[in-house]
Amino acid sequence: MIYALHGAVGMAADWKSFALSMKQEGEAVARVDLWQFLACCPMPLAQFGNAFNREVHSKQPVLLGYSMGGRLALHALLSNPKMYKAAIIVSAHTGIEEEDKPARQAQDAAWAAKALSGDWDDFLNAWNRQGVLEGGIMPDRSALKRQREAVARSFMDWSVGTQENLLPRLKELSCPILWVVGENDQKFLAVARRAMQELSNGQLVVIPDCGHRVPWEQAEAFHAVVTKFLQSNSESRLSQ
Template structure:
């Protein structure tokens, strides 16, 4: 039996993946909430990612393994998924969607940290609707910016701010070399209208030839919800090819 684990992105919910349940009757599936595995007690910035991955893996693999386990992570969830893969050899495959393996230069990291702190302060102090309008107007989301609605009542603002600062891309280790050491099938996806992440995806293929990549036509950052049919098809093809023997 195959068990598929989904990790949502920033401002996401496990329910964001509900539309995929119908098509996954042949698999087991579990939708995880990022906040369930947050560890606020460490002062070491990079270890926030490591602690998250350790807690996540401990939860997933607390029982004897009876399934083949595949991890699907989107955006921030994709970055956290990479940490989970690196922390455990119990994963059988992974699909990484619109995610960055890490920044290479210190100046880039510091700029990203400052940007995420600014966003965190906006979420804490400004009117929710105004901040969401600005958030969804960012270039990576411009293709279908209102595809997932988010109501202020669904969130704890302090948790939103913590997620931005604790899991800032600027605080993340550059994982490229560690990803090279993974010996499992990995599919890396990006949308062709999301040029930054499409470039990252093609760069990962050049760096690690064994990674499969797919650039989804006419899609931006939010591939699973912008192009659900194409997303399901490419995921199922990957799973069937690599995990069904």
């Protein structure tokens, strides 16, 4: 079972097409609604890993996370490094420098205010106008308005400005990890390359002609690299 974690201002439904394509390969995908973890109360990043792992019941699960979901996936992996068979991290940040955190927290607080009390369409338009998110058409977000309190809380609880820098801890992970990033996403490509220096069993794949939203901007290429990764690791286990 692949547990798929969506990004900021995202939905479990974002993975629908990916889940259908993987079903043809015999792989089941559980599309996780991350907002359930923020529906009633705060959920600090330090607590998310344990909380999420309690919800995973399949044997030898594979963890997939995009952007914010990728950061959350790393927390789940580090919370129980031996729990997962493999992981796929897409366009995710491992953490920022301490001196950069106050500015990021202030920026995310502004996003939280817009998500909570601003015009929803204006908020979505402003979010999607960010340069890093150019390319890749995402599913309609109007239904997400019903969960705007949880979306707003995510900008506070799950801000990279409040996150521990996970880069030094990546050496704790021994399961195979596929790190995927678009070649035009230079900021996150640099992050991915640094992560490769820490991971003992990591593989970096750079998708050509692609930005941040890899699974949607280059859906076929993403499906291909994920399928190859899962098959190669399955074959390697059988040969042991």
